[in-house]
Amino acid sequence: MNKNSSKFSAFPYVLWVLFFTVIPFLLVIYFTFTSKSTGNLTMENLANASKYFPVLIRSVYLAVIATVICLVIAYPLAFTMSRCSKRTQRLLLLMVMLPMWMNFLLRTYAWVTILDNNGIINNFLSSLGLPKLQLINNRGAVVLGMVYNYLPFMITPLYSIMTKIDKSIIEAAQDLGCNSTNVITKIVLPLSFPGILTGITMTFVPAVSTFVISGLLGGSNCFLIGDLIQQQFLGNEYNLNYGAATSLLLMVVVFISMGIFNSFDNDEMEDSMV
Amino acid sequence: MDKSVIVKLENLVVKYDDEMILKGINLDIHDKEFITLLGPSGCGKTTTLRIIAGFIEPNEGNVYFDGKLINKVPPYKRQVNTVFQKYALFQHLNVYENIAFGLRLQKTPDNEVHKRVMEMLEMVNLKNYGAKRVDYLSGGQQQRVAIARALINHPRMLLLDEPLGALDLQLRKEMQIELKKIQQQLGITFIYVTHDQEEALTMSDRIVVMNGGVIDQIGTPQDIYNEPVNAFVAKFIGESNIVSGLMHDDFDVEFAGNRFVCVDKGFGKMTPVDVVIRPEDIKFGPPGENTIDGTVETVTFKGVHYEIIVDCFGTKWKIHSTKSAEPGAFIGMSLTPEDIHIMNKTSHNKVILDTQIEDEGKANE
Numbered sequence: 001m002n003k004n005s006s007k008f009s010a011f012p013y014v015l016w017v018l019f020f021t022v023i024p025f026l027l028v029i030y031f032t033f034t035s036k037s038t039g040n041l042t043m044e045n046l047a048n049a050s051k052y053f054p055v056l057i058r059s060v061y062l063a064v065i066a067t068v069i070c071l072v073i074a075y076p077l078a079f080t081m082s083r084c085s086k087r088t089q090r091l092l093l094l095m096v097m098l099p100m101w102m103n104f105l106l107r108t109y110a111w112v113t114i115l116d117n118n119g120i121i122n123n124f125l126s127s128l129g130l131p132k133l134q135l136i137n138n139r140g141a142v143v144l145g146m147v148y149n150y151l152p153f154m155i156t157p158l159y160s161i162m163t164k165i166d167k168s169i170i171e172a173a174q175d176l177g178c179n180s181t182n183v184i185t186k187i188v189l190p191l192s193f194p195g196i197l198t199g200i201t202m203t204f205v206p207a208v209s210t211f212v213i214s215g216l217l218g219g220s221n222c223f224l225i226g227d228l229i230q231q232q233f234l235g236n237e238y239n240l241n242y243g244a245a246t247s248l249l250l251m252v253v254v255f256i257s258m259g260i261f262n263s264f265d266n267d268e269m270e271d272s273m274v
Numbered sequence: 275m276d277k278s279v280i281v282k283l284e285n286l287v288v289k290y291d292d293e294m295i296l297k298g299i300n301l302d303i304h305d306k307e308f309i310t311l312l313g314p315s316g317c318g319k320t321t322t323l324r325i326i327a328g329f330i331e332p333n334e335g336n337v338y339f340d341g342k343l344i345n346k347v348p349p350y351k352r353q354v355n356t357v358f359q360k361y362a363l364f365q366h367l368n369v370y371e372n373i374a375f376g377l378r379l380q381k382t383p384d385n386e387v388h389k390r391v392m393e394m395l396e397m398v399n400l401k402n403y404g405a406k407r408v409d410y411l412s413g414g415q416q417q418r419v420a421i422a423r424a425l426i427n428h429p430r431m432l433l434l435d436e437p438l439g440a441l442d443l444q445l446r447k448e449m450q451i452e453l454k455k456i457q458q459q460l461g462i463t464f465i466y467v468t469h470d471q472e473e474a475l476t477m478s479d480r481i482v483v484m485n486g487g488v489i490d491q492i493g494t495p496q497d498i499y500n501e502p503v504n505a506f507v508a509k510f511i512g513e514s515n516i517v518s519g520l521m522h523d524d525f526d527v528e529f530a531g532n533r534f535v536c537v538d539k540g541f542g543k544m545t546p547v548d549v550v551i552r553p554e555d556i557k558f559g560p561p562g563e564n565t566i567d568g569t570v571e572t573v574t575f576k577g578v579h580y581e582i583i584v585d586c587f588g589t590k591w592k593i594h595s596t597k598s599a600e601p602g603a604f605i606g607m608s609l610t611p612e613d614i615h616i617m618n619k620t621s622h623n624k625v626i627l628d629t630q631i632e633d634e635g636k637a638n639e
Binding site: 173187191 | 350
């Protein structure tokens with residue numbers, strides 16, 4: 001009875017996953033391995049997509065940099081937040097989430113108006129008689145856009161796991177001889193490790209596949225795998241099969257990265273079991 | 275300073291947002307003693323413990339350890355270890371590594387760590403649990419790990435903050451005996467914080483009764499039980515009847531309409547006092563000479579004894595006796611001089627006394 005009712009309550013989600021995850025995924029595989037012109041089974045699409053391997057590497061590289069920067073900014077912030085009073089915590093969390101209330105495109109456009117050659121910063125510089133700086137259409141701008149947009153996704157899981165670290169755990173560590181450095185390395189870091197993994201996943205995955213950020217802030221100098229996929233589906237070179245192959249390639253890369261991250265998690269557990 | 279004093283607390287004051295948590299605590303803790311800070315929640319007992327551990331710095335006053343001022347010494351440099359209320363075990367480490375934690379920080383060689391962890395596991399009866407994850411242990415087992423973890427550094431003093439609060443009664447009683455045994459075996463000072471008077475009486479060499487940020491009484495369990503200094507202590511340690519009385523002279527007190535011989539003196543002549551009578555000290559029989567007479571209101575069987583509530587013309591008395599009585603019977607209660615404990619009346623006591631009578635009135639309705 002209980003078993004049946006729990007199955008029943010999962011039904012809407014099962015339908016959802018079926019229609020919006022499983023079937024589209026199968027379609028991606030189908031289009032990847034079929035020829036656009038003839039509809040026959042082929043490896044041609046995948047082989048073509050592989051030519052853009054440098055683009056894929058560039059995407060991963062920038063996403064890794066953005067993820068690392070997010071982690072470096074978010075980790076101390078999340079720890080400090082979790083040690084504040086409940087009232088301050090709510091306020092700080094609101095400030096972290098506030099940008100998310102605005103549209104993603106708008107947020108990214110806002111950076112264009114700031115960094116543009118005739119943007120706020122350059123106008124300010126020229127009003128002081130200083131030379132203009134090339135702030136947009138480069139990799140730095142793309143990384144900035146990624147960090148800005150995905151930072152809350154890093155802070156939230158870290159913060160939520162750190163609030164679960166009881167004050168008495170930290171006091172126990174101090175009591176047993178930990179100075180502040182040891183408290184972080186021996187207690188907070190290992191206990192917050194699952195939060196780090198979640199944060200990395202939630203930042204890295206959207207960053208590696210972005211096309212809005214690279215499109216708006218990277219210009220033609222910073223063509224990423226997301227842009228490539230978008231072009232195949234929405235651009236002039238409309239090619240469903242080729243786009244599907246590129247998507248599949250990206251999926252495999254993400255899948256492998258996640259596998260590597262999660263193996264860290266397992267190692268950590270095994271270490272502590274010895 | 276006395277050589278056997280290991281910790282000296284001098285006039286400790288702690289304030290949080292204008293609220294006085296400690297209002298001048300003075301206490302000498304002797305080496306190798308089992309001392310209990312006892313009091314209701316909010317009395318400042320945990321705050322006092324945390325000052326000794328180093329987690330709180332007092333707003334005023336001094337803490338001495340071995341005669342050295344340690345107000346500014348951080349917790350990790352103090353020769354004390356703490357057992358926390360909620361155990362505070364490290365979830366990412368197994369039982370063995372939890373216990374070894376303190377030694378690892380000191381970079382102790384592995385074979386030494388192994389030897390000492392095994393000793394500790396044996397002492398707390400968890401010999402084969404080293405490889406277990408801590409969240410797979412029961413509450414009692416987790417508490418044992420916490421104790422072992424705190425003791426492995428060979429502290430001069432172990433601080434325990436209501437460590438048995440989360441355990442069931444049976445386990446609590448076993449752990450009480452075990453803790454006392456460990457303390458005697460290791461010969462170190464235990465400072466124990468609890469609100470459970472029975473726990474305090476069972477284990478302690480000395481009890482410090484705290485109330486509202488001050489120490490009301492310091493003494494052996496016998497002293498505290500038999501000679502409470504005021505109504506609060508009397509009420510907090512065991513059950514008691516507290517009535518107003520008049521001290522006519524040394525050894526001569528009047529209360530409940532009778533004159534009694536007592537063993538107390540030094541209160542002066544014609545002084546209003548509080549009189550404490552323990553329910554188990556009262557004998558009863560037919561009304562006679564110099565008895566306090568009243569009507570039996572209720573009789574409740576409590577296992578070891580009967581609890582009898584007697585209404586003596588408006589004042590309720592509580593008797594604990596192995597002998598039962600008939601509700602409605604008119605009886606006389608007799609007291610020997612040793613049963614009568616005289617305490618000074620203070621305004622502070624009066625409030626408690628009033629609420630107590632009110633409470634008991636309600637309970638009897």
